[in-house]
Amino acid sequence: MATHQSGHESRHSKPKPRQVNPITAAIQSWIAATLPSTESDSQNSRNENLINSAPKRFTIYEPLALLPTGSFTSETWASILRTCDEATCNSLWRSILEEISKTGQGRVTHLAVNEGIPLHKNGEDAENVRRSPSGLRMLFGDFGSARGGDQPTRSDFDDAFWVGTKQNGILQTWAPRWTMFSRGNVKEKARVLGFKRPPVGQGDRWAVDLYAGIGYFVFSYASLGMRVLCWEINPWSVEGLRRGAKANKWSVKVIQGEDLALPMETLLAGGERIVVFLESNERASKRIAEAQDSELASNITHVNCGFLPTSEPVWESAWEITRLAPEAWLHLHDNVGVADIESRRAAIQTTFAAWAASGGGLRRPSVEHVEQVKTFAPGVWHCVFDVCITGSSISNNGT
Ligand SMILES: C[S@@+](CC[C@H](N)C(=O)[O-])C[C@H]1O[C@@H](n2cnc3c(N)ncnc32)[C@H](O)[C@@H]1O
Structure with a gap:
């Protein structure tokens, strides 16, 4: 089932103990474990900026958690991620997936950013008539090989990453690397x-x-x-x-x-x-x-x-x-x-x-x-x- 969350409580729900947004919680523990802490004002404000400019919303298409357009592209995030090695970046993405999974809305193992569906692929004149999601920014997990794009074989299909959702009681399934x-x-x-x-x-x-x-x-x-x-x-x-x-x-x-x-x-x-x-x-x-x-x-x-x-x-x-x-x-x-x-x-x-x-x-x-x-x-x-x-x-x- 696809779920969509903003991390805000509904106006009509009873007051509950305030829950930390799962992405915020993941970033806080990642900062504590990864970034050197000197208690300086500039670091505190950088850390605050990292949290404030991080996405709060996500959509789950099990086992994928999809983040909104522009996630993790603020100047502060771009400069931090540029200096992190792959293992450090992966520990951030993994921590986000774990926190989202804990919300009980579905177990997620893959993380990507939905950068929209361009009407034209990069530098190409021809229209993207298939509406291929070439803007999908894959952050963590194996989304399947880039092979077989135009003429996939049965084994490309078998090896691909498939996700699903149920809407109006009807199941739908797709490979997010290839289909909008x-x-x-x-x-x-x-x-x-x-x-x-x-x-x-x-x-x-x-x-x-x-x-x-x-x-x-x-x-x-x-x-x-x-x-x-x-x-x-x-x-x-x-x-x-x-x-x-x-x-x-x-x-x-x-x-x-x-x-x-x-x-x-x-x-x-x-x-x-x-x-x-x-x-x-x-x-x-x-x-x-x-x-x-x-x-x-x-x-x-x-x-x-x-x-x-x-x-x-x-x-x-x-x-x-x-x-x-x-x-x-x-x-x-x-x-x-x-x-x-x-x-x-x-x-x-x-x-x-x-x-x-x-x-x-x-x-x-x-x-x-x-x-x-x-x-x-x-x-x-x-x-x-x-x-x-x-x-x-x-x-x-x-x-
Ligand atoms: C925007 S999606 C629409 C899917 C669905 N009907 C919807 O409204 O959400 C458009 C689909 O049309 C397909 N398409 C584009 N041109 C086509 C054509 N000439 N013949 C058949 N399918 C085409 C694309 O590959 C894409 O999957």
């Missing part, structure tokens, strides 16, 4: 869990996730009883998704390599709850059209388009793949300035209305709801635009 994880999406996942469950006995209901990651939203749809088709280009995320699906006891199939050339009818014949294609979502609409020719995946009731700053490149595919569903919902993730949310909603409505008109006007799209998930930057919201499409008549029994 956004804790802030927990609210949106919970909202998805509140969508209508498919009625029993009326054929399969399907969901599609065009940016599956490690299954953040895929698992919400699976737990609602839908079959899910998903696309993801990062093999590390696909492996996390596969492991997570198994941990939640859902059948899962990964389609990759030569199998990508097999007919959709063959690929979907096993009836797995989750089928993930390790390839670009640019191929999704063609594949789904092929499946629908075989009367499979006709009733796609939800399509998740979860890419920021915008998922616009896949909106037309999402429109096309739902053409046989009597009622479909598209969930379009988009970063929007707070003052522009209404005009963005209107622009999305116009785009979909134009597609509807060019298809004969039978399907009726409507932007029914805008969910403001979290602030992405000052004045910018991560929004999800829910587009409801009605008016199609399903051509078969919905399977």
Whole structure:
């Protein structure tokens, strides 16, 4: 279970004996054991500065403790850490892990700093489309080899460091060296869990996730009883998704390599709850059209388009793949300035209305709801635009 702590008591809890923040406690004993003490004013103020500028918050994704951006980079910390040898630094990190483990929120053996997910990797022009966490600053513990980044083998997967968390009762797992994880999406996942469950006995209901990651939203749809088709280009995320699906006891199939050339009818014949294609979502609409020719995946009731700053490149595919569903919902993730949310909603409505008109006007799209998930930057919201499409008549029994 992921836990997040600031070291402050809740306003409503009974007064308890004041507890020292575990990171502060670790630093205090490390200073006492490591740094020469002469009781001079300048050393006292340096030590105070070390404690004040150290992080107080952490998130546990067992067995990893993740510290916030910028941790241990203040001038005082940078100069102390520069002069410490590896063993002395390690004794600090170990002491922090021990103190965090003592809080009873989970046993942690690895320590890292979350330096965010750069849109471009160092010095590279190309966009970091996989949203790889190249900013992860690994302080302590074996995070697995740097080998196998782009084309990992089964043994790279077996040797990697995996962490897990449970959100809304659903397990998720990932290798933090290779795959991002956004804790802030927990609210949106919970909202998805509140969508209508498919009625029993009326054929399969399907969901599609065009940016599956490690299954953040895929698992919400699976737990609602839908079959899910998903696309993801990062093999590390696909492996996390596969492991997570198994941990939640859902059948899962990964389609990759030569199998990508097999007919959709063959690929979907096993009836797995989750089928993930390790390839670009640019191929999704063609594949789904092929499946629908075989009367499979006709009733796609939800399509998740979860890419920021915008998922616009896949909106037309999402429109096309739902053409046989009597009622479909598209969930379009988009970063929007707070003052522009209404005009963005209107622009999305116009785009979909134009597609509807060019298809004969039978399907009726409507932007029914805008969910403001979290602030992405000052004045910018991560929004999800829910587009409801009605008016199609399903051509078969919905399977
Ligand atoms: C921001 S993560 C989204 C994961 C999850 N849906 C979420 O919202 O938290 C975006 C994911 O899309 C994947 N991705 C980017 N471009 C893609 C493409 N063309 N086809 C399939 N997956 C893609 C990346 O590898 C990454 O795992």
